[in-house]
Amino acid sequence: MKYCKVCLQPDTRPNTYFSEEGVCPACCYHKELQHVDWEERFHILEDLLEQYPRRPGQYFDCIIGVSGGKDSTRQALWARDKLGLRPLLVCLSYPPQQVTQRGVENISNLIELGFDTLVVGPEPETWRKILREGFLRFTNWARATEQAIIGSAPQAAIRYKIPLILWGENPGLQLGDMKTVGRTGYDGNNLRFMNTVSGGNLQWLFDAGFTPQNLISFRYPTTKEFDSINIQIVYLGWFWNDWSLINNGMYSVSNGLQIREESVIETGDLTRVSSLDEDWVTLNQMIKYYKFGFGRVTDHVNEAVREGLMSREHGIRLIEEYDGSCAPSYIENFCDFIGITVDEFWIHVRASVNRDLFDVRADGCIERRFKVGEGL
Ligand SMILES: [Zn+2]
Incomplete structure (x- = not known):
């Protein structure tokens, strides 16, 4: 697992290819945007x-x-x-x-x-x-x-x-x-x-x-x-020269959009404007994190780093702290809907953890093996 030299995109994202200099496609594209008419x-x-x-x-x-x-x-x-x-x-x-x-x-x-x-x-x-x-x-x-x-x-x-x-x-x-x-x-x-x-x-x-x-x-x-x-x-x-998560969020809020009130530890959402219409995308983002080593916090941090709104170091701290976060109530609610127990949910999630990137301890806890920003 390698990280983009500019942002914190890992090369574990499906269908992604880094440049010879070790830069991710989104950062290469963002650089090109500076010259757009x-x-x-x-x-x-x-x-x-x-x-x-x-x-x-x-x-x-x-x-x-x-x-x-x-x-x-x-x-x-x-x-x-x-x-x-x-x-x-x-x-x-x-x-x-x-x-x-x-x-x-x-x-x-x-x-x-x-x-x-x-x-x-x-x-x-x-x-x-x-x-x-x-x-x-x-x-x-x-x-x-x-x-x-x-x-x-x-x-x-x-x-x-x-x-x-x-x-x-x-x-x-x-x-x-x-x-x-x-x-x-x-x-x-x-x-x-x-x-x-x-x-x-x-x-x-x-x-x-x-x-x-x-x-x-x-x-x-x-x-x-x-x-x-x-x-x-x-x-x-x-x-559109100012298409971004934050700009779209601010523009839409001023036109009546309601945003989330939950904290990032429950939602893994730094912006409070993601997936507003349901809560189970959050548990899918948690699972994505265990499969590929990045979740929604990484996606949000990368956009902020590219826009110059956040340093890579600050991004590393946020990802270490919050990526893969998901409120237990979302998981319980989801399990009720599809008719499984929370224990069964975790059996499935642990079975799909990428064992190169994470250790699953005997007590069921999942621990990161890679270092955010450096990789494996
Ligand atoms: Zn990048």
Whole structure:
């Protein structure tokens, strides 16, 4: 395990490659951004939008996938108020047992800001079984649901024949998952290859006995379906010189977004603006930490270090202290939902710990073997 020389990204992130100088893709990209002509990029966006005029009978210019969180609130307002577009917002909603009150209020806030919003609610019992299967099989409950969330925008695009989909930041550039990089900086049609989407493969769910009918909401449309209406996913972040976690958070809070009140030791969230609509992503981030040696605190620190808001040394202290944090109440609540005990939960988590990076002691405690910032 090696760390990026600039930030604290480890090379254990799937699909990531460091430069010969030992710098991660996100830092290389951030360095290039210093030389970008943002006005020129805005003209590229204007030209691009002209290629997607509203046709007769088409009531919306584009689709934006939203959760009601910081990124989607800012994108929706920007698309409408700055670009003059009429977007259809598409929200794949968590079932009542999973969604937080804050999440419900944030999506209501977005609707109240004056948007037409399509809310998709997959059948909750199937959703529950799929979470359970994902957790028991991969120690990753979100394996299929993340695909459902990402796939809901192209599914609606096909249904309503709206070819343009606006997306936030390219995860390849922001995080370093290089399989999502497309033909151009803004081309998002390779989002299907994102590590968490796995090319749309649902075979493991068919093998577990789910039917095509069960999985309608979980299917990521094929390239053939994309081509049938020439879908283009556009990463808006490429055109935006101040796209960041903090900026999006501040902008959205000033437009009514509610943020978390819990402490970082419960959430592993330094910013209080992540995954506002549910609590179980936090336990998945904890598991990610045990599998790969980095969690959400590392992601947040890296962004702050790149932006010059935090020193690498301060980042190391925060990661050592908080990465992998998760409130026991989130775990209990999750176990209740999928019908396992907390002991069973930990048996699965300990079995998926990366033993090169961590020791699992006889009493069950998991201890880090690597040194944050230096590696192994
Ligand atoms: Zn880096």
